[in-house]
Amino acid sequence: MTGIPHDLRDTEVDRDTVERRLAETWRTRRGFWGAIATVDHKIIGRRYIVTAFVFLLLGGVLGLLMRWQLATPEGRALGPDLYNQVFTMHGANMMFLFAVPVMEAMAVYLVPLMVGTRNIAFPRLNAFSYWIYLAGGLLLWVAFALDMGPDIGWFGYVPLSGPQYAPGKRADIWAQMITFTEIAALAVAVEIVVTVFKQRAPGMTLDRIPLFVWAMLVTSFIVMLAMPAIMVGSTSLILDRLVGTHFFNPAEGGDVLLWQHLFWFFGHPEVYIIFLPATGMISSMLPAFVRRPVFGYLALVLSMVTIGILSFGLWVHHMFTTGLPRLGESFFTASSMAIAVPAGVQIFCWIATLWDGRPVFRTPFLFILAFFFTFVLGGMTGVMVASVPLDTQVHDTYFVVAHFHYVLIGGAVFPLLGAVYYWYPKIVGRMMSERLGRWVAGLIFVGFNLAFFPMHILGLQGMPRRVYTYQADLPWGPLNMFVSLSSLMLAAGFLLFFIDAVRSARSGPPAGDNPWDSPSLEWATTSPPPPYNFARIPVVTGPSPLWENRDELPVASGLRLDRREIVITSVADAVPEARESSPRDSLWPFWAALTTSVLLIGSIFSPWAVVWGSIPVAIALIGWFWPKGTPEDEA
């Protein structure tokens, strides 16, 4: 059409033309519809990350509200009904809308870059995933704004969430929000698995895969095996509520504990879905700051796989007080304790990495150190609550609240914040402030420990969780006040973090390609990367490609410039097998997500929504998959 030969290869023209033509082929169109239609994993990943952090902020504000209410006995800031909505929203929002999606989001952005490919596998599914996630988040928060926020706790135990005791639509909204976020997470899991299996750069054999990518691979498998449990659970719950089935109704042969088994068969792996990516971030960041490769690559991979497998054998440790047979419960004590072993392997390998390294105390590294301090402590309280008899005293108290904030914030949010400081220059092209970063790390670390450590003591002193208030003659007042004040310090740290992140996008110092002198492939391209990620696909010769090839990066050529082309390699040895095409931008994923959302939200109100709603969904899906005769469709 433009006089350029139909099958234009990168071998035939000079470097500038290669880049110009690739940019032309891979770019996202300008304007509103261009932004909606994009399938660029970097744009979607960025959106995903920003959205998840917005939810962190919102959830954090809810956390502060709770601390305001609990600061004094007989507090009057929130009434009982609002408090119950607030803690449910906080927990559900943090787990389903922040922690899991933010890890998926980081992977959407980073995994394709780290394995040296140009886009994630199934990019349209990726776009769909984001829209579905956004719709689920909006559903929850709009409902909350309309005083229809769920008030049943983040694990929605029946019968409290069932048709008899939760009239109205609050519980349905909670259950359907789960459906949304699970669809989104499952979609990303599928994409990650196929990206890692088939799209690794030539030469990236299994023992050269960056550890964050390994972590996401294991996580994706956990997602695929665990999330169906909550889908089965939440669907059964909605059916019980909407069409009168009896899954959880003991009067008609159903069972109350069935819900708990289903929820925790998902819920326990869920916490490792949050934690494993964080460990992958640690493993991937550490080498840059201790100036050596991580110690015990194989041991780290194996311990992640082991944690992944073991995580399916622990769910009953959330149910130690439900009166299950004692012997069975003891088994779950043993399996829960066993997970300390692979967790220990990881900690010990990182320490061994530190041992001979030359530490560079930059902000991401400070967060790694904060992680060691906090996560190991949270792991220890995890080991404590894993003991059946001990747990009968601390279950459903602030001791458990302390445990899980230690592991969630210390074990996942600290590495995540470190990761933001670390990869921000890659994503934005500018550095975040080192000076502010130190303040952020310091305030958050100190504020966190001051706010959450005393909760252990409160729990042992008998303070149950999920109480909207407590009486003045109980001895919990002073510590609660202390906790609430400390959480302000924590919030100040987060506030500073958000300020830094927003400000640096405009005024941070330019980063350059590889500001930390890191060894992995995402640093081989420009910051921010061009739409096609790599002008030529890198060829990998070892586990630390940029350190092994400090002057020249080996690359492969021969790809076409006029269609979106990626390299498919074999699963184990990453031998090139095909030049596959990657789909173009499309509005269909957006329409599919929109129609699916209408169906799912409609089904809260009437089962017929499923029947009639599936028609537009089907149309959108056909539009999505119907070939358009573009070069991408050639074979």
Next chain:
Amino acid sequence: MRERVCADLSGLPLHGKGTASPTFWGTLVFMLLEGSGFALMIAVYLYLRSLAPAWPFGAPPPDLWPGILVTVLLLASLVPNYCVKRWAGHEDLRKVRIGLVIMSVLGIAPLIVRGFEFAALNVSWDSNAYGSVIWMLLALHTTHLITDVGDTLVLCALMFTRHGPNRRRFGDVEDNAMYWVFVVLTWLPIYVCLYGPSWL
């Protein structure tokens, strides 16, 4: 960073077949996650069953004929399904077209019988937990039947358009055939759950 070209990939095919195709892996991974959904639903069934004093519980046992008919139809469809897969492998457009028409019919037929199968359960979903769980199992499988038949119909239509003669489409047909095998195989444990002898 400076680059050194050390490999030329221009000789590679524009689209991989079989394990070199990402859609193949995508289908496989979807089968894994849906399979775990099926497995969990069966676990729910076994769990409720282990708590019930009798099974079937508070209802007569289901009538057998519709279930048997569906099973026979599904198993029989595996033969033309296998042929379609092979023809697609050979990129034989004419045969694939015929095969897909046959598969569309063989997909719709069990769906029709499935309607009678629900009636033959002799219990309603809102009678008791037994009714709920067997309706849910059957509905779960039916959903998969419907979506895969829908997929087959769209593919069939596609093969009669100008987009048909394309290696990608043949790959899609192969993946679709693989998924159909999955839909048929997952039916067997569900069949045993619904109609298996009471001592099971």
Next chain:
Amino acid sequence: MRLRHLIVSVLLPLAAGGCAGSQSALDPQGPNAASLAWLIGAFTIVCGIVWLLVMIVVGVALLRRRGAAEPADTPLAEDPGRERRKGAVVLAAVLATVVIVTGLTVISYLATHSLTAASGEPLVVRLRGYQWWWEVTYTSPSPDRFVTSANEIRVPVGRPVRLELSAADVIHSFWVPSLAGKQDLIPGRDNQLTFTAERPGIYRAQCAEFCGVQHARMALVVVALPPDEFAAWLDGQLRDAATPANEEEAAGREVASGKACAACHTIRGTPAAGTLGPDLTHVASRQTIAAGTLPTTRGSLAAWIADPQGVKPGNKMPMVPLSADELRAVSAYMASLK
């Protein structure tokens, strides 16, 4: 035993102290809670030491090479011998982890066993959870000596008590930390919990499973009495409600049995025989009303009856419109129901 003392002295400053109605896992008043407190102490010490060791090693690793200036662009220079030696140390640490967690598993298993071993014929009490109060039924070999009460459990010191736990609506959880670990009350399932109080005293207990809007105000007290006092008290509970001693109380009885109250409450010896709310036959003999919300006084009874939704928003007792006189009378009557 010396270890036990050490642990107790470490933990004691954290305990709630001796105030009446203590509710703390660190203030054990019975054998079960004592062995659990011991277990908590043992775990805390072991885990604390492990944590400290890990932190020390991290600290040393950070400090030992602070000054070392090596050319920054040789990040791959590793000494294979050193790496192997480090591997051995890591392996040793992993083995130590295995040993420690095995040990912890064993002691927690043993602790479970010591809890279930109870000696002596237990007193069987049925505890039923309602949103958001507790129904307590004292059983006896002869069914006509069953007594129903609410929101307070009295037990004889030294004798094991077996609670038979059930739930009327949603899941609740019974937890009296000074005496025993918690156990859930689950609709459709029967659970039980056995404990012994060693000393007379008042122990606060609280619902530990989120059960709806007033989960926070679903407490109860366990009152441990010397056996003879307990027997006398139980005999008192078997009697019907006290007869009004004056005109005001008599008027109050009329209100209680004539108005909506009777539809929900039982007052034995009067026509009131409802079962939706707590048995009021001896309501004034209990420490608190509305599941630990208010101390039982005439004034608090009046406040409660006048505006239950103001005192405990969302609870299941509606405001029954009463005139000022009726309110005064009925609260006087309630206060007389010792």
